[in-house]
Amino acid sequence: MTSPDTNHPRDFQSLPLEPALLKNLEDLGYERLTEIQAAALPAIVEGRDVIGQAKTGSGKTVAFGLGLLHKLRVERFRVQSLVLCPTRELADQVARELRKLARAIHNIKILTLCGGMPFGPQIGSLKHGAHIVVGTPGRIEDHLRKGNLDLSNVETLVLDEADRMLDMGFQAVLDQILAELPQQRQTLLFSATYPKTIDALANRVLREPVKVEVAAGH
Numbered sequence: 001m002t003s004p005d006t007n008h009p010r011d012f013q014s015l016p017l018e019p020a021l022l023k024n025l026e027d028l029g030y031e032r033l034t035e036i037q038a039a040a041l042p043a044i045v046e047g048r049d050v051i052g053q054a055k056t057g058s059g060k061t062v063a064f065g066l067g068l069l070h071k072l073r074v075e076r077f078r079v080q081s082l083v084l085c086p087t088r089e090l091a092d093q094v095a096r097e098l099r100k101l102a103r104a105i106h107n108i109k110i111l112t113l114c115g116g117m118p119f120g121p122q123i124g125s126l127k128h129g130a131h132i133v134v135g136t137p138g139r140i141e142d143h144l145r146k147g148n149l150d151l152s153n154v155e156t157l158v159l160d161e162a163d164r165m166l167d168m169g170f171q172a173v174l175d176q177i178l179a180e181l182p183q184q185r186q187t188l189l190f191s192a193t194y195p196k197t198i199d200a201l202a203n204r205v206l207r208e209p210v211k212v213e214v215a216a217g218h
């Protein structure tokens with residue numbers, strides 16, 4: 001098909017990431033960047049807003065995960081990153097991958113907040129604090145409304161599988177969450193498809209985004 005873009009890095013070691021993060025990637029056996037990672041990571045690490053479109057299984061979690069972890073300051077024990085996913089299963093998957101990527105970062109706390117789970121333990125965990133929250137929009141909004149969750153220090157917002165979140169009718173809930181986030185932040189939007197509704201969401205929520213698209217089959 002098309003030849004690889006030679007401007008894109010091919011291996012993780014060529015990215016400007018902390019040595020500890022790079023060493024951990026090596027330990028995990030991640031050597032070569034996938035297409036979406038190669039195309040998106042330079043802009044993500046630079047702090048740009050990014051729209052990433054690529055099919056399922058293309059490695060989008062590592063793309064935004066490294067961006068979050070690169071920026072995270074573990075000594076500031078506040079929620080610095082929020083990752084929104086359409087379902088509990090996807091949120092759990094993302095949290096698992098983030099925990100693997102974050103193994104090199106001592107004392108990092110990654111919390112999942114999803115619907116269908118009891119409130120009590122989630123409230124307890126929130127009292128202890130977290131650096132990264134991964135969850136589904138409904139439950140996140142619920143915790144916000146009840147005053148359990150402070151998102152005023154969020155520096156990176158990830159909308160993962162944004163097309164599915166809109167399909168599931170989360171638009172209004174997303175707007176309520178967005179209203180609680182600082183204007184000054186990095187926003188990363190990932191989607192397998194790019195219908196007009198996603199374009200409209202991106203135009204409202206992202207600032208001068210870099211759009212990265214990996215064609216099906218890559």
Ligand code: ADP
Nearest residue numbers: 030031032033034055056057058059060061062
């Ligand atoms: P997506 O979100 O695009 O559907 P995932 O982020 O869930 O894809 O990644 C799919 C799988 O690929 C995961 O098991 C992940 O660990 C693996 N993976 C991601 N990036 C790499 C890489 N650079 N090298 C090897 N495996 C990778």
Ligand code: MG
Nearest residue numbers: 057060061160
């Ligand atoms: Mg994914």
